[in-house]
Amino acid sequence: MKLNDRAETLLRTLVELYINEGQPVGSRTLARQLKLNLSPATVRNVMSDLEDLGLIHSPHTSAGRIPTQEGYRFFVDSLLRIKPLEQITLEEMQDKFSNESDPQLLLTKASELLSQVTHFAGVVLIPGQRSSLFRQIEFVRLASQRVLTILITDDGRVQNRVIPTDRSYAASELVEAANFFNQVYAGTSLADVRRGLLKEMQKDSDEMHRITATALAVAGKLFDDEDDGGDAVMLSGEENLLNVPDLCQIEKLQKLFDAFKTKQDLLDLLDRSMKVSGISIFIGGESGYRSLDDCSVVMAPYDHDGEIIGTVGVIGPTRMSYEEVIPVVDVTARLLSGALSTSSDRLE
Amino acid sequence: MKLNDRAETLLRTLVELYINEGQPVGSRTLARQLKLNLSPATVRNVMSDLEDLGLIHSPHTSAGRIPTQEGYRFFVDSLLRIKPLEQITLEEMQDKFSNESDPQLLLTKASELLSQVTHFAGVVLIPGQRSSLFRQIEFVRLASQRVLTILITDDGRVQNRVIPTDRSYAASELVEAANFFNQVYAGTSLADVRRGLLKEMQKDSDEMHRITATALAVAGKLFDDEDDGGDAVMLSGEENLLNVPDLCQIEKLQKLFDAFKTKQDLLDLLDRSMKVSGISIFIGGESGYRSLDDCSVVMAPYDHDGEIIGTVGVIGPTRMSYEEVIPVVDVTARLLSGALSTSSDRLE
DNA sequence: CTTGGCACTCGGATAAGCGGAGTGCTAATG
DNA sequence: CATTAGCACTCCGCTTATCCGAGTGCCAAG
Numbered sequence: 001m002k003l004n005d006r007a008e009t010l011l012r013t014l015v016e017l018y019i020n021e022g023q024p025v026g027s028r029t030l031a032r033q034l035k036l037n038l039s040p041a042t043v044r045n046v047m048s049d050l051e052d053l054g055l056i057h058s059p060h061t062s063a064g065r066i067p068t069q070e071g072y073r074f075f076v077d078s079l080l081r082i083k084p085l086e087q088i089t090l091e092e093m094q095d096k097f098s099n100e101s102d103p104q105l106l107l108t109k110a111s112e113l114l115s116q117v118t119h120f121a122g123v124v125l126i127p128g129q130r131s132s133l134f135r136q137i138e139f140v141r142l143a144s145q146r147v148l149t150i151l152i153t154d155d156g157r158v159q160n161r162v163i164p165t166d167r168s169y170a171a172s173e174l175v176e177a178a179n180f181f182n183q184v185y186a187g188t189s190l191a192d193v194r195r196g197l198l199k200e201m202q203k204d205s206d207e208m209h210r211i212t213a214t215a216l217a218v219a220g221k222l223f224d225d226e227d228d229g230g231d232a233v234m235l236s237g238e239e240n241l242l243n244v245p246d247l248c249q250i251e252k253l254q255k256l257f258d259a260f261k262t263k264q265d266l267l268d269l270l271d272r273s274m275k276v277s278g279i280s281i282f283i284g285g286e287s288g289y290r291s292l293d294d295c296s297v298v299m300a301p302y303d304h305d306g307e308i309i310g311t312v313g314v315i316g317p318t319r320m321s322y323e324e325v326i327p328v329v330d331v332t333a334r335l336l337s338g339a340l341s342t343s344s345d346r347l348e
Numbered sequence: 349m350k351l352n353d354r355a356e357t358l359l360r361t362l363v364e365l366y367i368n369e370g371q372p373v374g375s376r377t378l379a380r381q382l383k384l385n386l387s388p389a390t391v392r393n394v395m396s397d398l399e400d401l402g403l404i405h406s407p408h409t410s411a412g413r414i415p416t417q418e419g420y421r422f423f424v425d426s427l428l429r430i431k432p433l434e435q436i437t438l439e440e441m442q443d444k445f446s447n448e449s450d451p452q453l454l455l456t457k458a459s460e461l462l463s464q465v466t467h468f469a470g471v472v473l474i475p476g477q478r479s480s481l482f483r484q485i486e487f488v489r490l491a492s493q494r495v496l497t498i499l500i501t502d503d504g505r506v507q508n509r510v511i512p513t514d515r516s517y518a519a520s521e522l523v524e525a526a527n528f529f530n531q532v533y534a535g536t537s538l539a540d541v542r543r544g545l546l547k548e549m550q551k552d553s554d555e556m557h558r559i560t561a562t563a564l565a566v567a568g569k570l571f572d573d574e575d576d577g578g579d580a581v582m583l584s585g586e587e588n589l590l591n592v593p594d595l596c597q598i599e600k601l602q603k604l605f606d607a608f609k610t611k612q613d614l615l616d617l618l619d620r621s622m623k624v625s626g627i628s629i630f631i632g633g634e635s636g637y638r639s640l641d642d643c644s645v646v647m648a649p650y651d652h653d654g655e656i657i658g659t660v661g662v663i664g665p666t667r668m669s670y671e672e673v674i675p676v677v678d679v680t681a682r683l684l685s686g687a688l689s690t691s692s693d694r695l696e
Numbered sequence: 697c698t699t700g701g702c703a704c705t706c707g708g709a710t711a712a713g714c715g716g717a718g719t720g721c722t723a724a725t726g
Numbered sequence: 727c728a729t730t731a732g733c734a735c736t737c738c739g740c741t742t743a744t745c746c747g748a749g750t751g752c753c754a755a756g
Contacts, residue, residue: 026718039730044719062718062737101494102510138488140500146449148506150498152488158496160506162450239605248598250590257587374749387699392750410706410749 001053001074010034010046011055012079015067019321022245024064069284069318072296076281076322083323085331089117093331097339103156107234110302110312110336115237117328120244120316121260123297125270127309128231129153134193137181139174139218147174149222153190155304155340163221169214177215194223233263233270246317252294259291270311273299277308279326284318294318298325300333304340312336349401349422358382358394359403360427363415367667370593372412417632417666420644424629424670431671433679437465441679445687451504455582458650458660458684463585465676468592468664469608471645473618475657476579477501482541485529487522487566495522497570501538503652503688511569517562525563542571581611581618594665600642607639618659621647625656627674632666642666646673648681652688660684 003011013033017025027040027047034043047065050056055071058064067075085093096113100106107124114122132153140148145168150160169177185193200216238260241247247256259265269287273280282297292315299313312333314325351359361381365373375388375395382391395413398404403419406412415423433441444461448454455472462470480501488496493516498508517525533541548564586608589595595604607613617635621628630645640663647661660681662673 024718028718040718041730041732042728045729048720058719060737061720062716062735064718101512136488138486138498140484140486140498142500142504148500150486150488150508152490152496156490156510158508158510160498160508162504162506164449239602239609242598242602242605250596250598254587254590257590261587372749376749388749389699389701390697393698396751406750408706409704409751410747412749 003053006036007046007050008079009036010043011050011067011071012075014047014056014065015071015075015079018066019319022319024059024066026064029064069286072283072318073286076283080323080326082327085327089328090331093117093328093335097335100339101156101342103340104158106336106339107310108236110332111234111236114312114314114328114332115240118314118316118320118325119237119240120314120320120325121238121241122236123266123270123313123315124234125267125274125311125313126232126234129157129159129190131189131307131309132157133187133189134181134185136186137178137219139169139178141169141171141174144168147218149219151222154187155309161222163218165218167217169218173211173214174218176211177218180211180215181219190223197223231267231271233266235260235263235266241316244317246319247294255291255293256295259289265289265291266315269297270299270313273311273313274301274308277301279330281322281326296320296322298322298329300329302333302337302340304337351401354384355394355398356427357384358391359398359415359419360423362395362398362404362413363419363423363427366414367669370667372407372414374412377412417634420631420666421634424631428671428674430675433675437676438679441465441676441683445683448687449504449690451688452506454684454687455658456584458680459582459584462660462662462676462680463588466662466664466668466673467585467588468662468668468673469586469589470584471614471618471661471663472582473615473622473659473661474580474582477505477507477538479537479655479657480505481535481537482529482533484534485526485567487517487526489517489519489522492516495566497567499570502535503657509570511566513566515565517566521559521562522566524559525566528559528563529567538571545571579615579619581614583608583611583614589664592665594667595642603639603641604643607637613637613639617645618647618661621659621661622649622656625649627678629670629674644668644670646670646677648677650681650685650688652685 010030014025014030017029017033027043030047031038031040031043047056050071051058051065054068055074056065057068059066093113096109097106100109107126111122111124114120114124116122132155134151135154136152138150138152140150142148142162145165147163147165147169148160149163150158152158185196188196197216197220200212201220238257241256242253247253265287269282269289269292278300280297280299282292282299284296285293287297294317295315296318297313297315298320299311301308301311303309312329314329316325358378362373362378365378365381375391378395379386379388379391395404398419399406399413402416403422404413405416407414441461444457445454448457455474459470459472462468462472464470480503482499483502484500486498486500488498490496490510493513495511495513495517496508497511498506500506533544536544545564545568548560549568586605589604590601595601613635617630617637617640626648628645628647630640630647632644633641635645642665643663644666645661645663646668647659649656649659651657660677662677664673
């Protein structure tokens with residue numbers, strides 16, 4: 001789509017005004033705001049053209065115009081003037097990430113940060129373990145037939161799980177089994193560990209080494225269940241959305257919170273954005289998920305040592321200040337990537 | 349407070365009607381519903397008395413009556429006829445708890461259960477570790493100066509934490525240190541462990557055994573921070589409250605969700621109910637926390653081997669069906685207590 | 697004590713009227 | 727030909743008036 005300069009400034013000003021005020025913008029207001037010394041009548045003519053193009057529309061005959069979904073899209077793609085982050089905000093954000101090396105907590109903090117700074121909801125796609133590499137496993141005997149397994153992956157994440165076993169294992173057996181794992185599988189992907197285990201299991205148990213058998217018995221279940229992806233979504237600041245005037249209708253909020261509970265739609269959406277480099281923006285119904293019809297989502301992938309492993313984002317009303325939210329999401333993704341990398345640099 | 353039989357049945361019927369319909373109850377409706385063949389005029393007289401006693405009131409002159417906070421209180425204390433749980437619901441609830449022995453997950457499930465069954469918000473007070481006994485600690489070397497500590501308490505809870513250390517420790521040193529801990533402190537309370545550590549630290553480091561020094565250096569920080577209580581509140585099904593007609597005003601929801609975020613009020617409230625045995629019910633403003641003015645909270649403590657360690661509850665509108673919610677909370681507390689005890693029976 | 701009757705009150709729904717903001721069209725202008 | 731002033735028109739939101747129904751309180755009779 002191509003617009004002449006005047007139409008572009010006009011549309012930009014209109015969208016900016018509407019984002020700030022939340023009221024349909026009329027020709028008089030727009031003419032006054034515009035520095036071009038145009039009469040309201042001229043502005044009306046241009047607005048009429050923009051309406052024909054489907055970029056703006058009137059809620060009713062005698063109201064001003066508001067951007068359509070396509071209008072927002074054009075605005076975001078072609079007209080947006082990104083505001084640089086305020087120095088203070090930037091420092092606050094950096095503070096939040098410093099002195100923290102636990103990857104789990106880093107993700108939590110990222111999500112909180114996004115919601116605090118934007119006053120909308122922050123969201124983080126937590127990568128499943130599919131792609132992470134096996135680093136270390138430990139078994140701790142809890143009771144006669146219960147073993148605590150602690151799985152550590154190369155990205156520094158720790159996961160523990162209590163596993164019921166068929167028979168009782170001595171502490172020494174468990175140590176042997178753990179050593180076996182740590183030597184054989186260190187550095188391979190979890191999926192490969194799983195494949196390896198499956199292969200072992202197919203062997204006749206007679207010819208199996210005692211230690212291998214123990215390892216299999218204890219950790220088999222762990223990897224059985226664990227490989228089903230395990231991607232998860234973390235949300236913060238949902239309550240901020242209650243304060244957003246555009247969403248003040250209970251039904252809209254219900255739809256939204258329903259989506260927050262099931263999380264599937266969010267997961268799909270964030271996952272899609274992981275495939276793309278740079279910021280992804282879904283405006284209103286663009287995402288295709290009805291529950292997000294009244295919302296926009298701004299997302300950016302984050303990486304760990306250069307490999308993209310997840311996404312951070314903000315969910316807010318379609319009428320949000322994209323010029324402010326985009327840099328926040330962008331910077332958060334960068335800071336998070338940085339924090340994750342340095343935290344694992346400190347791993348050896 | 350003493351009422352004659354007729355006034356009691358009348359009040360009970362009024363409250364039940366109002367809880368079911370949500371509309372102020374007029375004399376005609378009440379007379380019809382009542383099986384006493386009273387005329388509306390008589391009912392009006394009785395209602396007038398009840399109003400003088402502060403148990404009911406009219407929102408305005410020509411509306412019916414609705415219960416006051418005191419009216420609900422009297423109803424709950426003296427008039428309530430608890431409905432036994434439906435067999436199916438009971439089985440569903442039992443199902444939810446069976447096949448789960450991880451205490452953390454049990455608490456999550458309890459909270460979810462409460463919200464699912466009642467269609468309000470479920471809440472669980474998660475006991476801090478102050479009272480739990482030390483069972484076992486493990487150190488895992490993550491990087492040259494980072495050690496993963498895994499703390500297991502006697503109630504089966506597992507907590508892990510990455511601790512930065514001043515110098516690098518060899519795996520063997522860590523094993524020794526862990527053994528030291530596990531032998532010296534097994535079965536003592538975490539608070540005592542902390543006291544023990546402090547005492548050790550006061551000794552001149554020269555005369556300290558090498559292993560003790562390692563143990564101190566690695567785990568000192570863990571117990572430093574960890575003893576600050578750590579009680580926590582877990583919430584589920586907040587979104588259910590969006591569907592409650594009595595709370596459909598955005599401001600009320602805002603107050604409520606604000607309280608959900610900070611959690612302090614909830615924590616205090618649940619903590620109070622832990623001191624009491626049996627069901628606690630706070631109606632409307634009774635709790636004293638303004639954020640819960642429009643809500644009632646039904647709570648019951650749960651225990652682990654007879655010792656009360658936490659509380660489960662439901663947060664809903666004041667106009668809730670107490671006769672249904674109370675047994676749900678009660679049964680959940682019992683089931684949870686049972687599940688926690690059997691899960692630790694299986695510990696040795 | 698109970699009841700029927702009756703005047704009274706109040707909220708909610710409906711309709712009417714009004715002012716303001718904004719539009720679209722037309723004709724005049726540079 | 728783009729721009730502009732003028733003007734009739736539309737529609738929303740607000741206020742006011744009206745009416746109806748539900749419910750009350752009180753009184754006098756049973």
